[in-house]
Amino acid sequence: MALLSVEDLEVRFFTRRATIHAVNGISFDLDAGETLGVVGESGCGKSVSSLAMLGILPKTGRITRGEVRFGDRDLVKLKDADLREIRGRDIGMVFQDPMTSLNPVLKVGDQVTEVLRKHLDMDKDGARREAVAVLDRVGIPHASERVYDYPHQFSGGMRQRVMIAMAIACRPKILIADEPTTALDVTIQAQILDLLKGLVKEEGMGLILITHDLGVVAGICERTHVMYAGRFVETAPTNELFDRPRHPYTLGLLRSVPRLDASQKEKLIPIPGAPPDLSILREGCSFAPRCPYATDESRERTPMLEGIDGPMHRVACWNPVPDAEVATVASSSLEASGS
Amino acid sequence: MSVAEAQAAELSLERPSGLWRDAFDRFRRNPAALVGVGLLLVLIIAAVFAAQLAPHEPNQQVGPLSTNPAGPGGGFTLGLDEQGRDVLSRLLFGARLSLLVGVVSVAIGLSIGLVFGAVAGYIGGWVDTAIMRVMDLLLSVPSLLMAIGLVTLLGRGMVQIMFAVGVTTVPIFARLLRGSILGQREADYVLAARSVGVPGRRLLLGHIIPNSIAPVIVQATLTMATAIIEVAALSFLGLGPGDPSLPEWGKMMADNANRLESAAHLVLLPGFAIVISTMGLNLIGDGLREAIDPKLRS
Numbered sequence: 001m002a003l004l005s006v007e008d009l010e011v012r013f014f015t016r017r018a019t020i021h022a023v024n025g026i027s028f029d030l031d032a033g034e035t036l037g038v039v040g041e042s043g044c045g046k047s048v049s050s051l052a053m054l055g056i057l058p059k060t061g062r063i064t065r066g067e068v069r070f071g072d073r074d075l076v077k078l079k080d081a082d083l084r085e086i087r088g089r090d091i092g093m094v095f096q097d098p099m100t101s102l103n104p105v106l107k108v109g110d111q112v113t114e115v116l117r118k119h120l121d122m123d124k125d126g127a128r129r130e131a132v133a134v135l136d137r138v139g140i141p142h143a144s145e146r147v148y149d150y151p152h153q154f155s156g157g158m159r160q161r162v163m164i165a166m167a168i169a170c171r172p173k174i175l176i177a178d179e180p181t182t183a184l185d186v187t188i189q190a191q192i193l194d195l196l197k198g199l200v201k202e203e204g205m206g207l208i209l210i211t212h213d214l215g216v217v218a219g220i221c222e223r224t225h226v227m228y229a230g231r232f233v234e235t236a237p238t239n240e241l242f243d244r245p246r247h248p249y250t251l252g253l254l255r256s257v258p259r260l261d262a263s264q265k266e267k268l269i270p271i272p273g274a275p276p277d278l279s280i281l282r283e284g285c286s287f288a289p290r291c292p293y294a295t296d297e298s299r300e301r302t303p304m305l306e307g308i309d310g311p312m313h314r315v316a317c318w319n320p321v322p323d324a325e326v327a328t329v330a331s332s333s334l335e336a337s338g339s
Numbered sequence: 340m341s342v343a344e345a346q347a348a349e350l351s352l353e354r355p356s357g358l359w360r361d362a363f364d365r366f367r368r369n370p371a372a373l374v375g376v377g378l379l380l381v382l383i384i385a386a387v388f389a390a391q392l393a394p395h396e397p398n399q400q401v402g403p404l405s406t407n408p409a410g411p412g413g414g415f416t417l418g419l420d421e422q423g424r425d426v427l428s429r430l431l432f433g434a435r436l437s438l439l440v441g442v443v444s445v446a447i448g449l450s451i452g453l454v455f456g457a458v459a460g461y462i463g464g465w466v467d468t469a470i471m472r473v474m475d476l477l478l479s480v481p482s483l484l485m486a487i488g489l490v491t492l493l494g495r496g497m498v499q500i501m502f503a504v505g506v507t508t509v510p511i512f513a514r515l516l517r518g519s520i521l522g523q524r525e526a527d528y529v530l531a532a533r534s535v536g537v538p539g540r541r542l543l544l545g546h547i548i549p550n551s552i553a554p555v556i557v558q559a560t561l562t563m564a565t566a567i568i569e570v571a572a573l574s575f576l577g578l579g580p581g582d583p584s585l586p587e588w589g590k591m592m593a594d595n596a597n598r599l600e601s602a603a604h605l606v607l608l609p610g611f612a613i614v615i616s617t618m619g620l621n622l623i624g625d626g627l628r629e630a631i632d633p634k635l636r637s
Contacts, residue, residue, distance in 0.1 A: 051530075056530060056533045056534055058525070059463075084537075084538055086536070087533070087535060088534065088536035092534070093534040093535075095527060095530065095531055097527055100526065100527040100528060101527045102528055102531070103528040103532065103546050103549075104528070104550065105549045105550055106545075106546070106549075114532075114535075114541075115535045115536070115537075118535075118536055118537065118538075119536065163531065166531070166535055167535065169535075
């Protein structure tokens with residue numbers, strides 16, 4: 001049985017002006033020790049889905065359909081107090097910006113011990129020792145002294161390590177990392193990804209990695225979901241997705257990433273247009289207005305994820321990109337943008 | 340970044356410093372703030388050691404009753420009043436009263452205001468609307484007028500005055516903390532704390548309020564100055580403490596207002612004492628504001 005199983009999750013934001021259809025029915029399974037990638041442009045609903053799973057959506061947001069099965073429980077139906085027990089203990093989350101995600105007035109040690117004391121019922125000294133061990137585990141040098149320092153005394157990369165320490169302090173079964181490397185330097189990015197990889201391998205955690213960076217996904221995810229306008233439009237084993245993207249949007253994403261091995265003449269091909277306005281829910285494929293392959297059917301009926309090239313590779317498209325065309329474009333993207 | 344710069348950066352990282360320490364460093368380098376601290380120290384020393392410093396009892400008659408009392412100099416440093424009491428001694432003991440009313444009334448206003456502000460800012464919705472409209476209503480009445488009304492209602496006396504002045508400061512603190520909390524409530528670190536299961540109460544008390552309290556501390560210092568002036572004003576208007584022998588600065592001024600020409604020192608000296616203490620508090624407040632302004636934080 002899957003560790004976490006999301007079924008038809010739908011999230012809406014109800015504001016005075018409009019209803020935002022942020023997430024429109026996504027489903028996926030996560031196994032222990034598995035790393036799952038979710039890629040997409042900003043505003044496509046990646047972060048919102050993860051906040052929804054943990055029940056920490058902003059006040060205007062609500063889960064309107066679907067379930068999030070964790071063990072024998074549906075997180076969507078849990079009371080907030082029960083959900084609070086799960087957050088931090090069974091599911092940890094790492095956020096994008098380490099500069100703002102730590103409380104500036106608390107010592108980092110206190111921020112880690114707070115989690116431990118809440119969930120594991122540790123006394124002050126025990127929690128302190130454990131916090132030092134966890135900070136050491138995530139690669140903070142001199143952890144036993146640095147627990148007394150404040151966040152502003154750490155660099156961005158070190159703060160992200162502290163953030164990860166908070167998230168994994170109770171050895172959760174699942175870690176959700178929402179753009180964990182976006183705000184960091186490239187060299188630091190690689191270190192943080194390495195750390196996450198190591199945690200998955202050694203602790204057997206399931207990792208959901210949310211990013212807009214295809215290079216990050218290529219480096220560490222086994223399966224990748226491509227998200228667009230609140231839906232998964234393509235899902236496949238990462239290698240296969242990079243080798244043979246079948247959804248025009250995936251192809252567009254790959255084409256707009258610069259490649260080291262590309263010749264000088266080869267131009268980047270941006271995706272024309274902008275993501276759709278999520279306050280209006282239209283029939284048809286939401287990518288159709290920007291899609292060179294769109295047909296009348298695309299504009300009229302919403303495509304569902306369906307198997308293509310075998311059951312592992314699924315795509316939601318009425319007119320997938322032909323295999324032959326794909327091969328010439330994307331074959332080397334994996335090596336080029338991977339770490 | 341050169342090697343030297345990198346080492347310098349490394350050193351500054353190693354230096355044991357916290358937010359409050361940094362703020363203190365900035366405060367210490369601000370000359371105006373230091374003058375304020377000096378003035379406040381004068382007030383505190385006068386209040387605490389009034390009994391030791393004062394040459395006489397505040398209500399002891401040490402000179403002749405006179406409609407034209409002796410001015411400063413002579414046998415008595417700051418002269419005598421019309422009942423033959425030593426003015427210096429009365430001013431020193433008056434410092435006790437002023438400091439007391441400043442601290443107590445701000446404490447009253449602060450504690451009520453913080454509760455309202457925290458509840459309004461954190462819960463939001465109609466609770467917020469209800470609380471803040473009441474606060475707006477209170478703010479729309481001039482504070483001195485409201486204090487006069489409350490004293491009339493509650494009766495005269497030190498406790499009543501401190502309470503009345505305290506209540507007039509409630510909306511200031513409530514609004515300030517609410518605004519500050521609204522700014523912090525959606526902060527990333529709050530979301531991160533929620534993501535590890537920190538419960539609501541702890542979120543508010545342990546995370547949000549400590550990050551929102553700085554402007555309130557600044558305001559408390561400034562409001563203390565206002566409170567001292569307001570209490571003096573109430574006394575001046577004849578709504579002061581019932582006991583006529585209390586050496587309240589405002590009352591000392593009021594008692595001698597008609598002797599401004601013959602014995603100016605009886606009016607000017609208490610006025611000067613009020614100015615010194617409120618100016619000290621204001622300078623400190625401004626210094627604190629500059630030192631812990633969130634915009635200066637890195």
